[in-house]
Amino acid sequence: MTEQELLQAASAVGCEAGVCPFSAVADSLLPCRAASRLPQNAASVLVLLFPYRMQAQPPKNFSRYAAVNDYHTAAGAVLTRAAEALRLQDPDGVYEPFIDNSPIPEVQAAVAAGLGVRGDNGLLISDRFGSFVFIGCIVTDREVGAVAAKRRGCLHCGACRKACPTARLTDGGECLSAITQRKGELTDREIAVMRQVGTAWGCDLCQEVCPLNRTAVSAPHPCFTVYEDALTEASAESSDGKAYGWRGKGVLQRNLRLLKNSE
Ligand code: B12
Numbered sequence: 177m178t179e180q181e182l183l184q185a186a187s188a189v190g191c192e193a194g195v196c197p198f199s200a201v202a203d204s205l206l207p208c209r210a211a212s213r214l215p216q217n218a219a220s221v222l223v224l225l226f227p228y229r230m231q232a233q234p235p236k237n238f239s240r241y242a243a244v245n246d247y248h249t250a251a252g253a254v255l256t257r258a259a260e261a262l263r264l265q266d267p268d269g270v271y272e273p274f275i276d277n278s279p280i281p282e283v284q285a286a287v288a289a290g291l292g293v294r295g296d297n298g299l300l301i302s303d304r305f306g307s308f309v310f311i312g313c314i315v316t317d318r319e320v321g322a323v324a325a326k327r328r329g330c331l332h333c334g335a336c337r338k339a340c341p342t343a344r345l346t347d348g349g350e351c352l353s354a355i356t357q358r359k360g361e362l363t364d365r366e367i368a369v370m371r372q373v374g375t376a377w378g379c380d381l382c383q384e385v386c387p388l389n390r391t392a393v394s395a396p397h398p399c400f401t402v403y404e405d406a407l408t409e410a411s412a413e414s415s416d417g418k419a420y421g422w423r424g425k426g427v428l429q430r431n432l433r434l435l436k437n438s439e
Pocket residue numbers: 206239240241275276277278279280281282283297298299300301307308309310311312344345346347348351353354357377378379380382
């Protein structure tokens with residue numbers, strides 16, 4: 177298997193992709209259940225991008241990433257298809273797909289594969305799509321001599337740090353995205369930040385202000401076929417299988433109630 181053949185398998189499922197050696201991430205693997213699926217002699221990682229920005233305007237009260245159909249399922253199916261095609265081509269090779277629930281630190285892998293840079297907002301910024309991309313990986317035991325391309329860098333303009341409502345990007349505060357996903361009671365301060373931003377799920381502030389996203393193309397991967405513009409009580413009732421539903425409907429209902437009470 178050559179790097180070119182791996183990239184062709186990604187291109188066949190509509191993804192821009194790159195390859196990095198497994199050694200580029202081996203020292204920073206994340207603890208998660210999916211780690212048990214890692215191939216024993218992992219040698220290379222095929223990293224695939226799934227752009228998801230659909231509309232010029234962001235959704236009204238939640239993050240863009242949750243406005244499309246759940247990427248774990250949609251992009252996960254695309255990754256499974258690509259891995260199956262690779263196994264057909266190379267029956268002795270191991271090809272294991274991962275997305276999000278993954279031992280691979282995906283931003284780091286994508287940078288090592290030459291797909292973009294890590295911005296000061298912590299996210300992968302692709303030259304073409306900006307940061308509104310999901311990252312998926314196929315880990316293989318095949319060695320390929322991958323050479324990462326040189327990329328345009330983060331501008332270090334400070335806009336993301338300035339926009340961050342919890343100082344996560346400056347003083348290590350907790351990300352608002354994590355706060356909106358947390359079960360149980362929120363503190364008065366956390367509720368105030370949620371209301372100030374007006375989000376019932378996730379946070380996009382450090383991406384919306386990034387100048388590199390202004391010039392990025394909006395070309396969502398064809399696996400994203402659904403788009404929601406606002407979260408409502410009805411969304412909470414039918415949140416199974418949605419990126420905003422994985423914590424159960426109670427968390428979203430609580431967030432919507434907190435936003436409503438501030439009107
Ligand atoms: C857990 C997780 C989260 C947690 C963060 C946990 C944490 N570490 O703080 C929460 C819920 C907050 C989160 C939020 C979001 N996430 Co998230 N998340 C992940 C996940 C599953 C693991 C990330 C991880 O733990 N990495 C390891 C740690 C060590 O890396 P790190 O957090 O980046 O930390 C590095 C730097 O930030 C820095 N650092 C760490 N602490 C501090 C503190 C300060 C002060 C500074 C300056 C630097 C710094 O050093 C670290 C080592 O390099 C990945 C998927 C994966 N398998 O990689 C997706 C992933 C990173 N998330 C993703 C997305 C889309 C988001 C959100 C945009 C969703 C949203 N709109 O709300 C936000 C963005 C927040 C942000 N600006 O980073 C995408 C990112 C795609 C991209 N373009 O990069 C990923 C890759 C999922 C995917 N499959 O596409 N996420």
